[in-house]
Every structure is written in structure tokens, then in C-alpha cells.
Amino acid sequence: MVLPDLCLERNREKTDIEYINLDLDLKPVFKGKKYFLRTYGCQMNVHDSEEIKYYLENLGYDACDTLEDADIVVLNTCAIRENAKDKVYGYLGRCKHLKSLKKDLIICLAGCLMQEPHEIENIRQNHPYIDIIVGTHNLYDLPKLIAKASGKQNIEVYSNSDKVYENIRYSRDSKISAWINIAYGCDKFCTYCIVPYTRGRERSRKMENILEEVKYLKNHGYLEVTLLGQNVNAYGKDLNLGYDFAILLEEVAKIGIARIRFVTSHPWNFTDQMIDVIAKYPNIMPYIHLPIQSGSDDILKKMNRKYTIEEYKELFNKIKKKIKNVSVTTDIIVGFPGETEEDFQKTLDIVEYCKYDGAYTFIYSKRVGTSAAKMPDPTPMSEKEERLRRLNEVVNKYSLMNNQKLLNKEVEVLVTGESEKGSNKVCGYTDTFKLVNIEGNKDLIGKIVKVKIIDAKSFSLDGIALPEEVKN
Numbered sequence: 001m002v003l004p005d006l007c008l009e010r011n012r013e014k015t016d017i018e019y020i021n022l023d024l025d026l027k028p029v030f031k032g033k034k035y036f037l038r039t040y041g042c043q044m045n046v047h048d049s050e051e052i053k054y055y056l057e058n059l060g061y062d063a064c065d066t067l068e069d070a071d072i073v074v075l076n077t078c079a080i081r082e083n084a085k086d087k088v089y090g091y092l093g094r095c096k097h098l099k100s101l102k103k104d105l106i107i108c109l110a111g112c113l114m115q116e117p118h119e120i121e122n123i124r125q126n127h128p129y130i131d132i133i134v135g136t137h138n139l140y141d142l143p144k145l146i147a148k149a150s151g152k153q154n155i156e157v158y159s160n161s162d163k164v165y166e167n168i169r170y171s172r173d174s175k176i177s178a179w180i181n182i183a184y185g186c187d188k189f190c191t192y193c194i195v196p197y198t199r200g201r202e203r204s205r206k207m208e209n210i211l212e213e214v215k216y217l218k219n220h221g222y223l224e225v226t227l228l229g230q231n232v233n234a235y236g237k238d239l240n241l242g243y244d245f246a247i248l249l250e251e252v253a254k255i256g257i258a259r260i261r262f263v264t265s266h267p268w269n270f271t272d273q274m275i276d277v278i279a280k281y282p283n284i285m286p287y288i289h290l291p292i293q294s295g296s297d298d299i300l301k302k303m304n305r306k307y308t309i310e311e312y313k314e315l316f317n318k319i320k321k322k323i324k325n326v327s328v329t330t331d332i333i334v335g336f337p338g339e340t341e342e343d344f345q346k347t348l349d350i351v352e353y354c355k356y357d358g359a360y361t362f363i364y365s366k367r368v369g370t371s372a373a374k375m376p377d378p379t380p381m382s383e384k385e386e387r388l389r390r391l392n393e394v395v396n397k398y399s400l401m402n403n404q405k406l407l408n409k410e411v412e413v414l415v416t417g418e419s420e421k422g423s424n425k426v427c428g429y430t431d432t433f434k435l436v437n438i439e440g441n442k443d444l445i446g447k448i449v450k451v452k453i454i455d456a457k458s459f460s461l462d463g464i465a466l467p468e469e470v471k472n
């Protein structure tokens, strides 16, 4: 085990990235046993869980829906906010109880929280019943660690990585829509964010390997790919091979898969070439998630976000002008250390200006090891909660307003599954990434269908499927 040192890692030097082809030979030695996997956090973690599932299933484990039935429990953790961490520790209470009844149960913790040295120390000291801890850089070690599990705690976590693994296999959750990692880690060091420490330096995959993966998925019937990176549009900068995210996006579009999405973009890396490529190819969806985080230049500077509000507005207007019918969503943090009422008012102003289709809004959460954690933070929590309430009011007003513009219109929806809103309903997403609940049967799942919108709410739309299926 190599424990990370958060402070040292900030000063790490760039070295060449090593590309390694994974070649694991897994045997179904645990046939008849069951696994229970719980995922916390972002799309990156959801996709990592698809890798974890591949290892478990190829070792012979079958999935089960209840913790109590499991022979192995894997919690894929998230470190982005304090409440994500609290949820993991809360759930560990149930796991501990189960282990007291079932001595052979294997408990494994994976994911971002396990990249924090103080968390590993806490688990060592206070949670000895946990069998395996594996980090974000070496999930492929999971089969080896399971084979070694013997009542002794096994910890395999690397502090940083200069490696990119190819040939990673996944048990994908969907047969319709797939995540594809195009880059790992982040070099931006926004002062509130733990990701550069838990996921390491920015490391791009080679373009030819990404394109092969897209072709493979298309040939296996997938209709949609989402290109994933912590800072997706910084793709290629570390490679010095003469290509960047705009070039990759265009090459992916040329493969002809029906729908292409990408998350998450940093405004600082959003180039004119990217906008032109998105505008040019109808299979690149007109949906941009463009985190702004704050409406105040002073706070953006403290956050180390590298853009001003004027620059953000200029980019936003270019996107709106050039990409037809584009929808834009954002992320906003309220109550960052030192945020005044005046700063917050500027955040409300930018939401009024951009009239976002949606926003993920959060109260600042202090992460140990980041530079914002050391900043004075005099604003009481009650005030931050009130700011969040006021912000959400404005955000929801514009989400609803944008959704209402679709009333009685026909939209194309990729139907991805059954709806939670009733037994005779399915659901899916418009090209602009709006969730639609549709009257219709399960035959529609896996198709792109025309839908007439009959009702609009802040977070979803209701629609009726029209007979005509969209040809891909």
C-alpha cells in the first residue's frame, strides 16, 4: 500500500504516461455465491462499478438485490461532499451487523473516499471487520484481493498514477447507452475539490483506442455513448500528439453512432472548434453541462476556476448562438468560504441571465486536504441553507419555463427503460437531455421514438409516443 500525501501531490511533476494493456485471466471460482454492490457519487463512479461488476461476475458471483443475501459486499464510495461520506459510514453499520452473523462475508470498500489517507487510517483503527480496501487507480486488483481475503485487512491503494490501462472490461448496466472513459484525473485544482487528489493527474487515453471502443459499442447495438472525463474537454492536452477534444469528438461523430454526449466540460477548455463540431454533427447532442459554480468574480478567483463572469457569458452566448436548440445546465456552489450576500446576489444574477435548463446546486462542503478547507468561513449554515433555497427557487423557475416551451411539440426520445411513474410507462431522454415519461409499453425500450409532449414539470416531461420510429 502507498498512502497518498495530499500536500506533496499538489507539487507533483509531469512525467510520461505509461499505457498498459490489461490481460486478466478470471476463473469462475466463486460460482453459486452472490455479490451486493452499492455505488455512491458521479457517473465516473457508476462506470467504475461496471468494471467492478465485470470482475465479480467473471469470478462466478451473481448479483443480489439485498445485502443480507450477499457473500461479498462492495461499496464504491464518493468523497465529493461530507454527506456522501456520511452515507457510506452509515451503511457500514448494517454491513458490520451482517458480518457478526455471517463470518465468511467479505466486505470491500472501493472508490474516491479510499484515496484519502485519513479515511484509510480511520478504517484501520475503527473498522477492522472490513476485508478489502482498493483505490481508484487499481480496481483491476480486486480479483487478486478477493482471492487473498482471509480475515486480515488487505489494503491496496496507490497515491497517484501515471498509468492508463487499456482493455478494461465492463459489465455494462445498459445495452442501449454506454459510458466511455476518455481521460482520467484532473489538473485544475479548483480549491474546493478533492478530485485531483483522489483521481490523480490528467491522463488521456489514446484516440485510436477510444474510437475502437465506440465502433465496438455501435456494432453491438448501442445507440448512445457518453464520453467521460472529470474535465472532459481538456482531453489530449497531456498527450502532445496534435489532437484535442474537438478532433476526438468529430472522429467519434463520423463513426455514425446515433447519439453522442460528453461530461463534464470546464468553461476554460471550451474551444470555438468544439462549438463548431457540435453544431455540425446532428449525432452530437445539443446539450452542454457547463459548470459556473459562482456568479461572483471574487469567489471564482478564490475557487481557482480560471474564468471571469464576462468570459463565461461570452462563451455561453456563443454556444446558444451557434448550436441550434441547445440546452445548457450548470453546477453552482453556495456558501463558499467568504461568500457575501453581494457575491450570492451575483450568482442569482447569472442564473437570471443564462436561464439554465437545469442546475445541480450544493452548499459548499469542506474537504480536508484542499486549499479552500483552510479559508475562513464565517457564514452560518442557516444562512447558507437560506441562500440555497433562494437559488433553487430561481433555478426551478427557469427549468419549468424551458420545459414548458416543449408543450405540444414533437421531440425525439431515446427510450432507456421503464418509468418509475406507473406500470404502463417507459422513460427516456430528448436530444437536449430532458427526462420524458411516456405512455407506452416496453417494446419501445431501446428505440428512438417521436413523442408528443403533453405536460411539463421542472424536472421532467410527460409525453405520448407517436407511431413513427426514428430511423438511425
Ligand code: SF4
Binding pocket: 186, 187, 188, 189, 190, 193, 194, 195, 196, 230, 231, 266
Ligand atoms: S475541474 Fe472539476 S474535477 Fe477538476 S478540480 Fe475543478 S471541480 Fe474538481
